[in-house]
Amino acid sequence: MTDAQTETFRRSMALRFGDGPIPNLPPQGRHTLARMVARTSCRSFRSEGVDQAVLELLCAVALASPTKSDLQQRDIIIIRDSDLRTKLNALTEQDWVAQAPSFLIFCGNNRRQRQIHKWRRHPFVNDHLDAFFNTAVDAGIALSAFVTAAEAIGLGCCPVSTVRNCAAAVSDLLGLPEHVYPVAGLALGWPEAPDAEPAMRLPLRATVHVDRFSEHDLRDQVETYDQQRSERQPYAKIRGVDAFGDPSGPYTWSEDKSRQYARPERADFGRFVRDRGFSLE
Structure with a gap:
């Protein structure tokens, strides 16, 4: 270097x-x-598409990532149909998603494991929360690996969690059967503009622990981070002015995140997961 x-x-x-x-x-x-x-996450793309062969290669690289006990409980759906894409764009409620040349959905899949049990005539006795949790983690690992691989060849990416805001509707559009569900979408394409400045993260001492979990000086660390981020990377928009008013001082990361989760979000997701056949006991 x-x-x-x-x-x-x-x-x-x-x-x-x-x-x-x-x-x-x-x-x-x-x-x-x-x-x-x-x-950095990319939300501005050139109009040229991403070749299908490139997408399939990136899927292969992503699916070579770690998976719990080699169960391989994650699938990727590449969206190619224009009508389907239009409907998914509307469900995400984010205009920039429609501008991305390619869109994928990463899914948790516990159905295949259950099918194997039937074929091999073994009981499926682990029908509890862990069956769901393992699939979600596997899908998240595959998503992260896909992003790393895509960015290594110059593509820009941005995960889209809002597919879980309407998980049932997305599942219907994609024909997802029982025990398969959407974890996240991924918008990607060739970046239109140079990389933006990397978003600041909490200091490592707040999130990396040795031997035992520690919250020593956490509030001071968050407040210092708030101040530095509001000075270097101020938010372009204040969230929830109608409900929470204008902040009396700088609009900070912790204020933004606490406002975000002071409003209900995906309160029906647990019911959706149970409707997909998962027991969360």
Whole structure:
């Protein structure tokens, strides 16, 4: 890695996590690590599409990622039909999603495991919360691996969690059977503009623990993070002014996130999951 690349990495780390100590890059994998630290979500794409063969290659790379006990309880649906895409775009209620050349849905799939039990004539005795949880984790791992692979070849990506706002409608459109459900969408394409500045994250000492969980000085750390982020990366829009009013001081990350979850969101998702055949006991 050149001196310029090393300096870019150090700037990205400092911007992401504040002014704490910056680890040195190891000789192996440094290009990948530097790229991952500097990554940003993309919501502005060029009009050209992404070749189907490229999408299938990225799916293969994503599905080579870790999976609980080799159960492989995650599937990817590439949306190609224009009418279906239009309906999914409307359900996400985010205009920028419609501008992405490609859209995929990552699903948790516990159905295949249950089918195998029937074929092999073994009882499926683990019909409880873990059956659902394992599929969600597997799908999340595959999504993360897909994003890393796509960005490595120059594509821009942005996960879309709002498919869970209307999980039943999305499932109907995709023909998802019992024990299969949408975890997240993914909009992707070739970026129209240069990468944006990496979004700041909480300091590592607030989220990385050694041996035991600790909340020592957590409030001070969050307040320091709030101040730094509001100065460097202020929000373009204040959430929930109608319900919570204008903030008396800077509009901070913690204010935004607490406003977001002060309103009901996906309160019916548990019922949806049970309707898909999962027991959450």
